[in-house]
Amino acid sequence: MDTAPAPEYTYAPAPTHAPDHARPPTPHRPRPAPGHVHVWLVRPPLAGPPAGGPAPQPSGLSAAELRRAASFAHPADRAAYTTAHTALRHLLGGYLGRPPDALAFVREPCPGCGGPHGRPAVVQADGPPLHFSLTHTRSLLAVAVAPRVIGVDVERLPSAETVEACSRALHPGERAELEAAPPGARRAYFARLWTRKEAYLKALGTGLSRHPRIDYLGSDLRRRPARWAVLDLPAGPEHAAAIAVPGDRPEHVSVRRLTAEPPYGEAGQGADPGSTITRSSR
Numbered sequence: 156m157d158t159a160p161a162p163e164y165t166y167a168p169a170p171t172h173a174p175d176h177a178r179p180p181t182p183h184r185p186r187p188a189p190g191h192v193h194v195w196l197v198r199p200p201l202a203g204p205p206a207g208g209p210a211p212q213p214s215g216l217s218a219a220e221l222r223r224a225a226s227f228a229h230p231a232d233r234a235a236y237t238t239a240h241t242a243l244r245h246l247l248g249g250y251l252g253r254p255p256d257a258l259a260f261v262r263e264p265c266p267g268c269g270g271p272h273g274r275p276a277v278v279q280a281d282g283p284p285l286h287f288s289l290t291h292t293r294s295l296l297a298v299a300v301a302p303r304v305i306g307v308d309v310e311r312l313p314s315a316e317t318v319e320a321c322s323r324a325l326h327p328g329e330r331a332e333l334e335a336a337p338p339g340a341r342r343a344y345f346a347r348l349w350t351r352k353e354a355y356l357k358a359l360g361t362g363l364s365r366h367p368r369i370d371y372l373g374s375d376l377r378r379r380p381a382r383w384a385v386l387d388l389p390a391g392p393e394h395a396a397a398i399a400v401p402g403d404r405p406e407h408v409s410v411r412r413l414t415a416e417p418p419y420g421e422a423g424q425g426a427d428p429g430s431t432i433t434r435s436s437r
Contacts, residue, residue: 181245181248181249181254181255181418182249182418182419182420183249183252184246184249184250185250186250186283186285186300186302187300187301187302188302188407189302190403190405190406190407191301191302191405191406191407191408191409192299192300192301192305192398192400192405192407192408192409193299193300193301193409193411194297194298194299194300194307194388194396194398194408194409194410194411195242195246195297195298195299195300195411195412195413195419196295196296196297196309196390196396196410196411196412196413197238197239197242197295197296197297197298197412197413197414197415197419198294198295198296198412198415199231199234199235199238199239199291199293199294199295199296199415200234200238200415200416215241215244215245215255215256215417216237216240216241216244216256217259217260220240223236224236224237224240231293232293234293235291235292235293235294235296236291238291238296238415239289239290239291239296239298240289241255241417241419242296242298242413242419243287243289243298244256244258245417245418245419246287246298246300246413246419247277247285247287247300250285250300251277251279251282251285258277258278259277259278260275260276260277260278261275261276261278262274262275262276263275263276263360265360265361265364266359266360266361267361267364267365273360273361274286274288274304274357274358274360275287275289283302284302285300285302286300286301286302286303286304286305287299287300287301287305288305288306288307288354288357288358288398289307290307290308290309290353290357291309292309292310292311292394293311294311294393294394295309295311295390295391295393295394296309297309297388297390297396299398301400301405303400303401303402304358304400304401305358305398305399305400306353306354306355306356306357306358306359306398306399306400307354307357307396307397307398307399308349308350308351308352308353308354308357308396308397309350309390309394309395309396310346310349310350310353310394310395310396311346311393311394312342312343312346312393312394312395313342313345313346314342315341315342318333318341318342318345321345321349322345324366324367324368325348325352325367325368326367326368326369326370326371326372326373327368328371328373328375328378329348329371329372329373332344332348332373332374333345333348343395346394346395347387347395347397348372348373349367349395350387350395350396350397351372351385351387351397351399352367352370352372353397354385354397354398354399355370355372355380355383355385355399356370357399358383358399358400358401359399372385382401382402383399383400383401383402384399384400384401384402384403384404384405385397385398385399386398386399386404386405386408386432388408388410388430388432389410389430390410405432407431407432408431408432409430409431409432410430410431410432
């Protein structure tokens with residue numbers, strides 16, 4: 156599971172790496188309506204430059220984001236991080252009507268200790284708050300956007316060895332459900348449990364500083380945290396994904412795929428067009 160340190164967010168806007176006329180246009184996107192959630196999935200490009208070619212230079216990222224990208228030893232991790240944060244800036248820029256490299260981010264206070272390491276937030280001068288959550292693996296990333304606090308997580312289905320090792324961190328009720336699942340289904344079942352848990356902890360603002368064993372996110376909805384909605388998302392046969400929001404279950408959740416290159420338009424013909432989940436969906 157992803158235990159990498161949290162990315163850095165600062166008030167300083169990102170430096171401009173290209174003149175306005177050289178930047179790809181960012182598509183304008185209507186904000187999600189009350190009760191709605193937008194989830195965007197992107198598959199990072201294959202890591203590493205073409206044979207004999209220069210490494211692509213990320214643009215639009217802040218100095219802190221560039222330092223963080225450079226800190227990854229594995230090219231696949233650098234590619235996933237760079238794609239995730241560039242896509243996030245383009246998506247939020249489209250919603251807010253601002254250039255991606257003009258966005259600034261901060262950390263909200265931690266609900267546990269009050270320190271500046273809670274949920275990330277985009278700085279807005281006016282208008283209703285636009286909340287987001289970002290998650291990425293080497294093979295799939297997700298950005299969730301909503302008019303209320305939200306958390307999202309995506310995980311590649313783990314190996315049987317990872318399930319065995321990490322299941323000890325689950326709530327006792329979740330462990331019992333996992334052990335009762337057919338052996339061939341346990342990897343997918345564990346991935347669903349873990350993505351629900353991380354999405355909830357991200358929305359809560361604590362992340363994994365709150366022990367995963369505390370909260371039950373299993374199949375019995377009556378035992379889940381009160382006044383929270385946690386939903387599984389369609390993410391293909393190799394991944395599990397989930398979102399968490401405080402309050403009522405969203406009326407409408409759209410899950411759409413984006414291209415892996417700026418300006419991150421929706422995937423074209425022949426690609427997975429995405430899915431829609433409504434309050435009445437099962």
